[in-house]
């Protein structure tokens with residue numbers, strides 16, 4: 315699905331000295347490189363504060379702790395996403411409220427959010443799924459109307475632009491009250507281990523969060539709140555700082571691969587491509603609205619699992635993100651949920667398939683993958 319070795323080979327001359335510098339200085343924790351990366355990422359995103367931490371799941375949890383959410387507070391998020399999002403809500407004894415997603419862009423459904431709001435609702439967590447920004451203008455409007463916080467889960471969307479109604483652009487993660495991201499190796503900006511960060515434009519919240527990531531300490535050995543230990547180590551920061559200047563070109567390479575995939579599947583009656591989505595058509599040629607963390611097809615009248623087996627037999631990796639809706643996961647089942655409220659997710663888990671997507675895909679590979687997919691679909695109709 316990814317080619318991290320191929321990517322590393324091309325930037326070895328930049329990454330290795332950056333890592334070596336940390337080794338030579340032995341400043342493994344909180345070395346100057348962590349602060350340098352933080353500043354560079356703030357500039358890149360156009361966000362006032364980046365607070366590095368240990369991983370993307372911690373980042374989400376710490377964002378919620380920073381907002382002072384209390385047990386019993388309801389937090390609305392998408393049914394169709396990675397479990398980390400709902401996991402931390404439950405871990406903090408907040409009440410997760412899962413809602414359905416949009417059938418076209420797979421992101422949280424705005425009407426479903428509005429329907430789910432109760433007097434206990436405190437926050438909405440949109441996920442920029444597969445690298446495409448959720449409808450942030452609508453979400454921020456809803457949040458304002460109902461006095462809610464918005465926590466962007468930007469683990470899959472780093473580098474993406476959100477285009478506002480007035481045509482202006484903001485990087486995802488710089489729009490909500492607070493945002494989280496992950497630097498897991500396979501993410502669009504990945505380190506060589508675990509890493510994550512929290513973003514916010516709110517000075518006070520940033521201060522609160524800087525204490526929370528460090529055992530609730532605002533003054534050495536004075537613990538004002540219950541915190542956690544969540545750090546981005548210096549070696550990971552060195553990798554990330556060396557890779558950050560490549561992020562735009564990496565996202566461009568992903569987008570180019572996506573365009574070639576979509577060209578091959580164009581107008582096929584059984585294949586809905588991401589670039590064919592209503593709110594995104596054409597825009598992907600000119601902006602960073604979609605950074606293609608995943609390239610995901612929605613199949614119509616195709617035996618998806620048979621296609622997965624067919625691709626595996628041809629040595630083509632593929633993925634099903636995600637095969638089970640969160641509301642049906644054992645850990646997150648809840649009597650309040652009704653199956654008819656999750657029509658889209660219940661369908662997508664059966665019909666989506668993600669093809670290899672990374673920075674090193676070449677034309678020959680794309681050609682082999684698309685012809686293998688098409689030969690299966692066309693011969694099984």
Ligand SMILES: *Cc1c(COP(=O)(O)O)cnc(C)c1O
Pocket residue numbers: 369370371372395396398399441467469470495496497498508509510
């Ligand atoms: C990867 C991911 C996370 C978690 O990130 P980790 O660094 O693995 O903890 C959270 N949310 C989403 C949507 C993700 O894709």
